[in-house]
Amino acid sequence: NSPFVIILFDLIYRRVGERAVLNSPVLPHQYYVSWFFERGPEIEIADVSYFGRKHVNPDSGEIWTSRLSISTNNLIINNMQEENFGTIVYFKFTFPYLCILVFMLVSMEEQRPFLIPGHRLSLNCNAETKRRHSVYWIKPAGNKASPIQGSVTKKAESQDNGKWKCVVKDNGKESEFEFFVSVVDFSSASKYVYTSTNLPLSIPFWITPKEFVQKILSNVETIEWLFTPKTSSTQQTIFSFSSKNGQLKQEDTASELSYKNFTDGGNFSLHRNLARVEDRGTYNCSITFTNGYVLSRSLVVDVLEITPSPGTELISGHHLNLSCSTGGPLETGVTVKWVPPDTSSLAKADFLSGHLIITRVGTEDSGKWRCDLRRNTTTLTSAVITLKIGEHRKREENMNVSFSFLVFSLPVFLFCNSHQRKMRQLRHRLCKCKK
Numbered sequence: 001n002s003p004f005v006i007i008l009f010d011l012i013y014r015r016v017g018e019r020a021v022l023n024s025p026v027l028p029h030q031y032y033v034s035w036f037f038e039r040g041p042e043i044e045i046a047d048v049s050y051f052g053r054k055h056v057n058p059d060s061g062e063i064w065t066s067r068l069s070i071s072t073n074n075l076i077i078n079n080m081q082e083e084n085f086g087t088i089v090y091f092k093f094t095f096p097y098l099c100i101l102v103f104m105l106v107s108m109e110e111q112r113p114f115l116i117p118g119h120r121l122s123l124n125c126n127a128e129t130k131r132r133h134s135v136y137w138i139k140p141a142g143n144k145a146s147p148i149q150g151s152v153t154k155k156a157e158s159q160d161n162g163k164w165k166c167v168v169k170d171n172g173k174e175s176e177f178e179f180f181v182s183v184v185d186f187s188s189a190s191k192y193v194y195t196s197t198n199l200p201l202s203i204p205f206w207i208t209p210k211e212f213v214q215k216i217l218s219n220v221e222t223i224e225w226l227f228t229p230k231t232s233s234t235q236q237t238i239f240s241f242s243s244k245n246g247q248l249k250q251e252d253t254a255s256e257l258s259y260k261n262f263t264d265g266g267n268f269s270l271h272r273n274l275a276r277v278e279d280r281g282t283y284n285c286s287i288t289f290t291n292g293y294v295l296s297r298s299l300v301v302d303v304l305e306i307t308p309s310p311g312t313e314l315i316s317g318h319h320l321n322l323s324c325s326t327g328g329p330l331e332t333g334v335t336v337k338w339v340p341p342d343t344s345s346l347a348k349a350d351f352l353s354g355h356l357i358i359t360r361v362g363t364e365d366s367g368k369w370r371c372d373l374r375r376n377t378t379t380l381t382s383a384v385i386t387l388k389i390g391e392h393r394k395r396e397e398n399m400n401v402s403f404s405f406l407v408f409s410l411p412v413f414l415f416c417n418s419h420q421r422k423m424r425q426l427r428h429r430l431c432k433c434k435k
């Protein structure tokens, strides 16, 4: 009666430093299990039994004893080192069958902490096994990389930034290995910057990764901040920096924008305490690296402004035209919404047009009128004006006062007038004499 033997395979692909969990098949009530490692001489590394024994063999050496944890249902190898890769054999004595687990090393070429755009990006993923398997890479965007097995070599670009995945496929089973690539780039922020004439102007240009910032001066040749106003097509340079002299030069002093020390924190942002209508336009920051590669980022700045016509100080009953605009057509999906003061008779109306015409304003319309620029329900920015509406009656009183003033002062006026006339005649005469 020869014992029948069932051979089970389990394939586990791992990288150095990773952890592997080796699961036992379902166990009977009474069991004795031994785990062996087979690479060169066979060694018993651990065993468990139904008596409650959970034992790591101290003779297996530091490479195993420091990494193994054993339980009834599994054996865990933590922080795997090259010596731990190979075949692990599992024996169950009471009902003898064996289970072989094969481990293979996946290696990847060491990468620098970050890459300058244009430098060589090289990724290698190899499994040390004679088994038939396939290896491919998935790019950060989610599509498959080059058809060359296990290795990718190209010039680094912004799109290479992010999580690459190496996929090892063996016997229908896929194992994925993530790998992060960091290419110097502007941090991804929205292309549009919204502000208003009531708010600061902040044009965010950030460079990543942080580690690059310390090496900025040795890798960068020039940095330029350019501006194209919304109403013009002429590009003007606001600031320029050349690493040759280490001097940051302000080219367009009229823009009065300030900047932080970018060599300190990689913050290339421009700032002003209050945005102006003239700030509308496209801002472009471009970095020329020492390898000739140019990296640039453009941001479109929209400044919301409320224009009251004829003005903000009015008399009740007057006509008012309020216009809220970014100085051009709005992007699709972007809308304007007016928020009148709570006291206004128009407070509950829904104003969704940039132009608001109030044929007769009342004193209750005094206060803060806000205009929100929104995308769906998100407020992108807001502008505010304060209206001062005087009472119409007050104006009548004023007219009465001036009228009575006129009546009472009429004799004085006439007197002065006649006096003045006399003086003028006198002066006339004097002038004549002079001549």
Ligand SMILES: *[C@@H]1O[C@H](CO)[C@@H](O)[C@H](O)[C@H]1NC(C)=O
Residues within 6 Å of the ligand: 202, 258, 259, 260, 265, 267, 269, 270, 271
């Ligand atoms: C970056 O610089 C801008 C302009 O100087 C400033 O407004 C912003 O707060 C800075 N950001 C950080 C995180 O320092």
Ligand SMILES: *[C@@H]1O[C@H](CO)[C@@H](O)[C@H](O)[C@H]1NC(C)=O
Residues within 6 Å of the ligand: 261, 262, 263, 264
């Ligand atoms: C900017 O920061 C760097 C690094 O901290 C420093 O060496 C440099 O002098 C600073 N430049 C200015 C203009 O403050």
Ligand SMILES: *[C@@H]1O[C@H](CO)[C@@H](O)[C@H](O)[C@H]1NC(C)=O
Residues within 6 Å of the ligand: 226, 235, 284, 285, 286, 296, 297, 298
């Ligand atoms: C920034 O300006 C430069 C010079 O005009 C241009 O070559 C580059 O394409 C611009 N960058 C972007 C992102 O528009």
Ligand SMILES: *[C@@H]1O[C@H](CO)[C@@H](O)[C@H](O)[C@H]1NC(C)=O
Residues within 6 Å of the ligand: 307, 309, 321, 322, 323, 355, 357
């Ligand atoms: C209201 O003002 C805007 C801009 O100030 C102007 O385009 C529009 O024609 C004016 N409308 C009326 C009815 O006055």
Ligand SMILES: *[C@@H]1O[C@H](CO)[C@@H](O)[C@H](O)[C@H]1NC(C)=O
Residues within 6 Å of the ligand: 333, 375, 376
């Ligand atoms: C915003 O509105 C647009 C259409 O106007 C729609 O396609 C989009 O899904 C909306 N986004 C959110 C976050 O609701």
